[in-house]
Amino acid sequence: MEILLKDNVAKDGEYMTEPQAISVTAPAAEDLPKEKFDELEAFIDSMETTKGALIAILHKAQDIFGYLPRDVQLYIARKLGIPGAEVFGVVSFYSYFTTKPGGKHTLSVCMGTACFVRGADKVIERLKEKLNVESNETTEDGLFTLKDVRCIGACGLAPVVMVDDKVYGRVREEDVDDIIREYRSQEGQQ
Ligand code: FES
Secondary structure, eight states, X not given: OOEEEOSOOXXXXXXXXXXXXXXXXXXXXXXXXXXXXXXXXXXXXXXXXXXXXXXXXXXXXXXXXXXXXXXXXHHHHHHHTOOHHHHHHHHHHOTTOOSSOOOSEEEEEEOSHHHHHTTHHHXXXXXXXXXXXXXXXXXXXXXXXXXXXXXXXXXXXXXXXXXXXXXXXXXXXXXXXHHHHHHHHHTTOO
């Protein structure tokens, strides 16, 4: 991907707060379509000022791309006229941001109080063991990303596991195998 940059020089050590006019001339080597950059650019350009807006922009970028690959981080840095290191620093500080593409399915285990006291810790441990990942990691086959999340508002069903938008309630440790099998069988896996 080539990023063309115009008029993006910070003066006197101050970062510019106006969105910068840049254009992405080709998609990156990875699967990063130009339309997604266009969407991100429109979001940034709609802001009156980008000062203090880096986190909001990163959230939007992660919504659009699903993750924050290096090219997207660099794009944001150039667009805002700030150092790439500043963007990388924020991305690596907040665990919410991820620089790796997620799995086909997001498997979220609620670790809110109601779920926790009803055994969510055992459920997530079992999932980690079965999938051979830690929280916020993706399985080797790219099928699942495991996440621990806060209360999702279904405490009456605690402990709760979500796969994408589907809610599984009163999940016991031993139910984990069936949930995984359900999605693997859709892929023709065992
Ligand atoms: S604590 Fe898990 S849904 Fe509320």
